[in-house]
Amino acid sequence: MNLINEEITHNVFGEGNIVEHEESFITVDFNKNLKRFVYPDAFENFITLNNRSMAESLEKVFVERRAEEKILEKKRKEEKAIQVLEQQRREILKNHKIHESSQIVFWLDQERQSDVFTDWEVSTGSIQSGKNKGLPNPVTRLRPNSAGILTVRTPDQVETERTILGLFMVGDTFTGSIGEDGLVPTHPEYRIQLTEEEAEKMLFWNYYRNKNYPDRTSWNSGTFRYFDNIWTAQILQDIITLKTDEEQIKEAKEFMDYFCKLNAIDMNNIPEAEGALR
Template sequence: MNLINEKITHKVFGEGNIVDHDDSIITIDFNKEIKKFVYPDAFGRFITLNDRNTANSLKEILMKREMEEEALERKREEEKERRALEQQRRKKLKTHKIHESSQIVFWLDEEEQQHVFSGWQVSTGKVQSGKHEGQPNRASRLGPNSAGLLTAREADQPETKRRILGLYMVNETFSGNLTNDGMVPSHAEFRIELTDQEAKKMLFWNYYINKNYPHRTTWNSGKYRYFDNVCIAQILIDIIALKTDEEQIKRAENFLEYFCQMNALDKDSIPEANGALKH
C-alpha cells in the first residue's frame, strides 16, 4: 500500500507528512523535522492517518498481516510441541528399551492368504544362505509391543498396489529372539481383518517409506520387513475412519489404545501418514 504524501497525526509530534516507507520503516516529515518509525507497529499506537478511507484500508491490511503472523506463530508452536513430544517419545523408547522400528510387515503368498485369518500366525520364512541356511528366520526385534501387518499384491500388479489385508498384535509372551519355529503368533484379542473392498483403500505404500530412497517402492525379495512403530498407529487411525460397523470401530479403537500404550505413543499426536505414495 502506497502511503507516501499521506497526512498523519502523531500523539507527540503532531501533524506530519509521510515522505517514504518500506516493509519495515516509515519516514515522516514534521515541518522539516524528519523522523523514522517502525512500520507498521507505529500505526494505531502513536500515528493516525488523517484520511479515513486510507486509514480503514490500512487497518484491513494490518489485520490481515496480524492474522498471518498469528497463524505462523501457531505453526511454530505446533512444530515446537511436536518436536518436544518426539523427544519425549524417543526418551520413553530408550527407557523401556523399545526399538522405534519394532513392527513387522509380511508379504503373504496365496496359500497364506487362505488360512492366515483362521490360524492368526505367520511364518518369517527360512534363512536363505550362510551357516544357518534352512533354519527359521528369527525376527529379533519383535516383542509384546509389536504388530504384524499382513499385506499382499497380485503377481501382475505393480508394488504400489500392495494392499493391507489386516493386522494383529504379537502374542504378549512372544520374543523374536527366543522363537525356534519362525512363527509369529497373535494376541488373542487384538486382531483386525479387512474386507476386500477395505483392503483396496488401504495401500501399504501410503504408510511405508524407505528413508534413504523416499520415492522408491520396491520389495524384490524377503518374507518380511521391519518398519516404524508410528506407521501402525497411522494405519489403525485410518482403519477406524474406514470402518462403518460400530463394534468393529470399537475393536480398532481398543487396538490403537493398547498399541500406543505398549509403544509409548500419544495417540492424539500421531502425525499424518507420509509414505512413498504421498511424495
C-alpha cells in the same frame, strides 16, 4: 496503501506530514524535522492518521495482520509441541530399548491367506542356508509393542499392487524368542481383518519407503521385513477412516490407542504417510 502526503498526529511530535512511504518504513515531516518510523507498527502505538477514512482502512489492515500473526503463532506453538513430543518419544524408546522399526510386515503366500484370519498364526519362515538352515528366522526386534502387518501380492500383480489384509498386535508377554514352530504369538484381542474392498484401498507402498532408495518398490525375497513404528500408526489411522461399521471403527480405535501407548506415539500428531507411492 500509499500514505504519502497524508497528515498525521504523533503523541510527542504533534502534527506532521508523511513524505516517504517504503515497504517497512515511513518518513514524517514535522515542520522541517524529518523522523523515520517502522511501518505499520507506528500506527498501532503513537501515530494517528488524521484522515478518518484512511485510518479505518489502515485499521482493517491491522486486524488482518493480527489474525495472521495469531495463526502463525499457533502454528509455531503446535510445531514446537510436536518437536517436544517427538523428542520425548525418542527418549522413551531409547530408555526402554524399543527399536524405532520394531513392527513386522509379512508376505502371506496364497495357502496362508485362506486360514490366517481363522487361527491367527503367522510363521517367520525358515533360514535357507548356513549352519542354521531349516531353523525359524529370528525376529529379535519384536516385543509386546510390535504389530504384525499382513500383506499379499498375487503372482500376476506388480509389486506396487501389494495390499494390506490385516494387522495384529504381538502377544503381550513375547520377548523376541521364536519357538521351534517359528510362529509369532498374536494378541487375542487386538486384531484387524480388512475386507477385500478395503484391502484394495490399503496399498503397502503408500507407507513403506526405503530410506536409501526412496523410489524403489521391490520385495524380492523373504517372508517378512521390519517396519517403522510411525508408518504402522499411519496405517491404523487410515483404517479407522476407511471403516464404516461402528463396531469395527471402535475396535480399530482401541487397537490404535493400545499401539500408540506401547510405542510412545502421540496419536493426535501422526504425520502424513510418505511411502514410495505418495
